[in-house]
Amino acid sequence: MTTTDYASLLIDAGDYAGRDDVAHLFPRFLALAELKFNRVMRTAGMEKTTAVPLAEGEGSLPPDFLEARQVLAADGRALRALPLQELSSHGTAAGAPIGYAIIGSAIEVRPKGGDNIHLTYYAKIPPLTAEAPSNWLIEKAPDIYLYALVEEIAVWERDVSKAGAAEALKRQAMAGLGLADERLRWGNAEVVIGGLTP
Known part of the structure; x- marks a missing residue:
């Protein structure tokens, strides 16, 4: 995967979606994806x-x-x-x-x-723009951005099967980021059982 910043995300999302004619809609797709990220994602980043x-x-x-x-x-x-x-x-x-x-x-x-x-x-996740081409999320999990953009393109195309496949891949990538985040936070934590002990 070559996705590292705003420009490469635009190219890769178009390639994965099979569309090279949506560059003018890219900021709209990106804003929708980031809106959805901010609703559900809660990580250390x-x-x-x-x-x-x-x-x-x-x-x-x-x-x-x-x-x-x-x-x-x-x-x-x-x-x-x-x-x-x-x-x-x-x-x-x-x-x-x-x-x-x-x-x-x-x-x-x-x-x-x-x-x-x-x-x-x-x-909120700092929005990706041509002027601010990188943020912590694209550096840590570029696949989440890629699949989210492919999903938004598919929704715009009204292609339900493509949107569903991209959403499943996005959810899987987000779950992986969540697991990595839990390991980062709690990897060597001790288990403490509350209450009275005999």
């Missing part, structure tokens, strides 16, 4: 950490935010995700923050405070 300044217990989420992985108070304590109703019940309380909720493009922490929080989150 997507993780970022940032400080979020709060004003009256509210801060703006990063523009590429997909999902919180960990939220820490300024003193390093982990904050719990709380249902909005429970979070609201702490609205007038004073003291150290105990929990948070995501509301639209903001994160709200209660009790309210002005300290920064530290957010580890899953970020």
